[in-house]
Amino acid sequence: MKKGLFSVFRTYARNVAGHARRLxxxxxxxxxxxxxxxxxxxxxxxxxxxSHVNENREEARRLVRSxxxxxxxxxxxxxxxxxxxxxxxxxxxxxxYTYLGHTLYKQGKGRDARYYxxxxxxxxxxxxxxxxxxxxxxxxxxxxxxxxxxxxxxxDH
Numbered sequence: 001m002k003k004g005l006f007s008v009f010r011t012y013a014r015n016v017a018g019h020a021r022r023l024x025x026x027x028x029x030x031x032x033x034x035x036x037x038x039x040x041x042x043x044x045x046x047x048x049x050x051s052h053v054n055e056n057r058e059e060a061r062r063l064v065r066s067x068x069x070x071x072x073x074x075x076x077x078x079x080x081x082x083x084x085x086x087x088x089x090x091x092x093x094x095x096x097y098t099y100l101g102h103t104l105y106k107q108g109k110g111r112d113a114r115y116y117x118x119x120x121x122x123x124x125x126x127x128x129x130x131x132x133x134x135x136x137x138x139x140x141x142x143x144x145x146x147x148x149x150x151x152x153x154x155x156d157h
Contacts, residue, residue: 005048008044008048009044012040012041012044015036015037015040016037016040019033019036019037020033038126056089056090057089057090057093059086059089059090060086060087060089060090060093060096061086061093063082063083063085063086063089063096064082064083064086064093064095064096064099066082067079067080067081067082067083067086067096067099067103068099070082071099071102071103071106076103076106076107077107079099079103080100080103080104080107083096083097083099083100083103084100087100091123092123092124093123093124094120094121094123094124094127094129094130094133095120095127095128095129097116097117097119097120097123097129097133098116098117098120098129098130098132098133098136100116101113101114101115101116101117101120101133101136102136104116105136110140113136113140114137114140116133117133117134117136117137118133118137120132120133121133121134
């Protein structure tokens with residue numbers, strides 16, 4: 001059973017006040033406080049969200065777990081299907097977009113992979129999934145740059 005709404009907001013307010021005190025006493029950096037407040041805000045949103053939203057996220061998580069299993073066993077088409085279904089259940093679940101991007105990349109669909117990694121960043125820019133997506137995009141850019149350099153070298157000879 002969920003905590004009462006008043007109780008949830010009271011806990012959140014206490015957490016905010018605690019971070020402010022630790023900042024004032026220099027026992028916590030601004031970065032640490034911001035990270036904790038982001039986490040606390042996500043918890044708050046989760047606890048006050050309608051139950052069907054939480055049920056959708058749980059189904060999306062289940063589908064992502066299944067998709068990862070297929071991905072790890074190199075069943076990329078089945079993994080792709082699971083990740084796409086996860087996005088249908090929860091269009092704001094960045095991890096589903098990130099893994100869909102990985103799966104498409106493994107299938108040689110780099111342009112599509114790029115799109116889904118960008119979506120992961122768009123829907124939840126501060127998440128770990130978005131960090132993974134940024135790293136993959138950066139890797140693709142670096143490989144593209146290296147390829148251009150190689151082509152230019154061989155054209156010059």
